[in-house]
Amino acid sequence: MTLPFMPIWCVDVGGSILMIVLSVGALFSALQLRRKEPRNIVWTYLMWVCYALMVFAVSRSAGHILKQVLILMGREEYWTPIRPYSGAINTFSFMVVGSVTLFFERTWTIYQGIVRDRQRLESAHQESIYLNQNLEQLVEERTRALAMSEHQYRRIFEGSKDMILVTGRDGHLLDVNPAGLEMLGLEHRPENLSEYHFSSFFQEPQEWQALWRGIDRKGFISSAEVDLKSPNGNRKRVLLSGGLEGESSEEEGGTIHFLVKDIEQQRMMREQMAQADKLASIGELSSGIAHEINNPLGIILGYTQLMLRNELEGSDRAADLKTIEKQVRHCKSIVEDLLNFARTSSPKKELHDIHAVVEDVLHFIRQHSKLDGIEIRANYDRRVGPLLMDEKKISQVLINLLMNAIYAVGGRGEITVTTGMSDNGQKAVVRVHDDGPGIQSRDMARIFDPFFTTKPTGQGTGLGLSVSYGIIKNHGGDIRVESTPGQGTAFSIVLPIPADFNGR
Amino acid sequence: MKAVFVTILLLLALPSAAAATQGHAGPEGLYAHQMAHLFFMFAMGLLIYWLRRRRLIDQGGWRLIQYAALFFILWNLDAFVVHLLEEQVDVLSISRPERWQMRIETPANWSWVGVVYYLGKLDHLICVPAVVFLFMGLRRLIRAAPQGPTKGALP
Numbered sequence: 001m002t003l004p005f006m007p008i009w010c011v012d013v014g015g016s017i018l019m020i021v022l023s024v025g026a027l028f029s030a031l032q033l034r035r036k037e038p039r040n041i042v043w044t045y046l047m048w049v050c051y052a053l054m055v056f057a058v059s060r061s062a063g064h065i066l067k068q069v070l071i072l073m074g075r076e077e078y079w080t081p082i083r084p085y086s087g088a089i090n091t092f093s094f095m096v097v098g099s100v101t102l103f104f105e106r107t108w109t110i111y112q113g114i115v116r117d118r119q120r121l122e123s124a125h126q127e128s129i130y131l132n133q134n135l136e137q138l139v140e141e142r143t144r145a146l147a148m149s150e151h152q153y154r155r156i157f158e159g160s161k162d163m164i165l166v167t168g169r170d171g172h173l174l175d176v177n178p179a180g181l182e183m184l185g186l187e188h189r190p191e192n193l194s195e196y197h198f199s200s201f202f203q204e205p206q207e208w209q210a211l212w213r214g215i216d217r218k219g220f221i222s223s224a225e226v227d228l229k230s231p232n233g234n235r236k237r238v239l240l241s242g243g244l245e246g247e248s249s250e251e252e253g254g255t256i257h258f259l260v261k262d263i264e265q266q267r268m269m270r271e272q273m274a275q276a277d278k279l280a281s282i283g284e285l286s287s288g289i290a291h292e293i294n295n296p297l298g299i300i301l302g303y304t305q306l307m308l309r310n311e312l313e314g315s316d317r318a319a320d321l322k323t324i325e326k327q328v329r330h331c332k333s334i335v336e337d338l339l340n341f342a343r344t345s346s347p348k349k350e351l352h353d354i355h356a357v358v359e360d361v362l363h364f365i366r367q368h369s370k371l372d373g374i375e376i377r378a379n380y381d382r383r384v385g386p387l388l389m390d391e392k393k394i395s396q397v398l399i400n401l402l403m404n405a406i407y408a409v410g411g412r413g414e415i416t417v418t419t420g421m422s423d424n425g426q427k428a429v430v431r432v433h434d435d436g437p438g439i440q441s442r443d444m445a446r447i448f449d450p451f452f453t454t455k456p457t458g459q460g461t462g463l464g465l466s467v468s469y470g471i472i473k474n475h476g477g478d479i480r481v482e483s484t485p486g487q488g489t490a491f492s493i494v495l496p497i498p499a500d501f502n503g504r
Numbered sequence: 505m506k507a508v509f510v511t512i513l514l515l516l517a518l519p520s521a522a523a524a525t526q527g528h529a530g531p532e533g534l535y536a537h538q539m540a541h542l543f544f545m546f547a548m549g550l551l552i553y554w555l556r557r558r559r560l561i562d563q564g565g566w567r568l569i570q571y572a573a574l575f576f577i578l579w580n581l582d583a584f585v586v587h588l589l590e591e592q593v594d595v596l597s598i599s600r601p602e603r604w605q606m607r608i609e610t611p612a613n614w615s616w617v618g619v620v621y622y623l624g625k626l627d628h629l630i631c632v633p634a635v636v637f638l639f640m641g642l643r644r645l646i647r648a649a650p651q652g653p654t655k656g657a658l659p
Contacts, residue, residue, distance in 0.1 A: 003622055014628070
């Protein structure tokens with residue numbers, strides 16, 4: 001087939017010129033890019049590709065143009081020796097472009113790593129410069145912050161109302177705050193604090209062993225209720241939490257941090273509430289029984305007295321009936337006490353001077369009791385004004401307390417009755433103190449229980465204190481007891497002062 | 505130094521048989537050239553793969569450079585076929601009976617080879633767009649690049 005040569009010639013020559021122009025333009029663009037970011041290896045790659053393509057374009061296009069010109073001139077044979085050089089340069093330029101591209105991906109990945117390392121190095125360098133320039137200031141700031149933190153924690157430690165205690169892992173004291181010193185009964189921080197062992201402050205040493213085992217096993221102990229020795233010899237109920245710090249439990253060393261809260265007041269309140277609940281239950285039961293027994297006793301007493309009228313004085317029958325009458329009256333007295341205890345009979349309250357009542361009672365006691373060797377003293381606070389009370393019932397309470405005190409001191413001792421005010425003058429206190437042997441701690445919880453008595457059989461019914469308790473509660477007051485074995489007992493009657501007389 | 509340079513030029517310009525080395529006459533130059541075309545094609549394919557893997561084609565400049573690489577692959581294919589056909593003297597005979605005419609002779613039923621050869625000779629229709637895309641891509645990269653020299657930021 002015969003085809004026109006013109007299209008090929010035009011495309012060849014025109015294309016060659018365009019190739020030269022565009023490849024040179026591309027090279028300049030790549031150089032411009034590289035000037036913007038000389039250290040960017042991607043632009044370096046593009047520059048090398050453009051160099052190779054320009055060489056290829058110039059070599060090939062110049063060759064083609066020359067070839068077409070020679071063909072037009074009829075001198076095609078001159079192209080023959082030039083052709084291998086043009087072809088070789090083209091081949092070389094292809095190889096350059098291919099090689100640069102082939103190895104570029106790897107180079108680019110390595111370059112990325114270098115750039116990242118350089119950025120990290122520069123960042124570290126900047127930080128190092130900053131630290132060098134500001135080291136002194138930074139140290140000063142940190143020291144100040146540390147001192148402030150230390151001060152804050154020291155204030156918490158010193159100011160805490162609960163005991164904060166640090167012991168070694170073996171239980172020997174290392175540090176304790178002022179509240180802790182007070183709780184442990186130490187007046188000031190001893191020099192040889194580490195010689196004290198925490199267990200020596202426990203009322204029951206086995207409680208310390210149980211706590212220590214718990215801490216050793218779990219690393220901590222939480223909200224354990226234990227009894228510590230109180231400075232006055234009593235026990236003090238505390239809530240204790242602690243944890244092992246520092247070394248692991250398998251190794252020696254480390255410290256135990258304790259936080260100890262005094263809950264003695266809460267415990268006493270709890271026990272008082274339990275006691276009140278118990279007495280209320282017993283009171284309900286007693287009042288039910290007393291009501292049922294009281295009526296038959298009245299009938300028995302009535303008929304006994306009727307029968308006694310018809311009997312001759314001094315006869316055996318009259319003597320028997322009198323015995324019945326006496327025992328029935330005794331039973332009625334007990335029933336009456338039970339009813340008093342159960343608060344079934346409301347007190348007839350009138351304004352009375354408490355000091356006059358106390359004086360009457362003391363006079364009565366002195367008249368009717370054997371007080372040889374026993375001294376009764378009275379110490380009155382005359383600021384206490386008249387109180388709303390049932391005089392007879394309060395007298396009964398005071399007689400009960402004084403009779404108990406006389407029994408407690410035995411044949412020789414001292415009893416003191418004092419009056420005073422408490423709760424900012426809103427309550428009056430009558431305190432009966434004896435220097436007897438005191439009440440055993442195991443009996444303390446039961447002294448207000450009905451029929452509980454430490455007296456020999458026949459000498460006490462065990463209703464005195466329980467009846468007194470009921471009477472005082474019925475007056476809106478309270479009765480409290482403090483006793484130290486070997487140092488005596490003090491009962492305090494607390495009665496409200498009427499609003500007109502308490503200064504309000 | 506100058507003497508060495510002149511000697512190398514003479515050796516390149518006037519090649520002659522050397523008893524101690526193997527001769528490279530005949531088709532070896534053509535084979536090397538064809539292999540270079542294939543290598544160029546492979547490199548451009550690799551460039552496209554790399555641009556796509558690095559997600560650089562999300563940027564307009566690199567997308568145009570990707571098109572340039574694609575056109576270079578097509579051009580290499582075209583050039584490779586044309587070079588191959590020029591060496592097939594059994595199926596293709598080319599002559600110039602007139603200055604502006606081209607005669608392509610092929611065996612019976614092989615006339616399509618002549619058409620392929622004729623169209624393949626118009627290879628600038630492929631390689632010129634390739635360089636145009638390359639140029640446009642570079643210009644767009646210049647516009648997107650930060651102003652002034654930087655400390656080697658990653659693209």
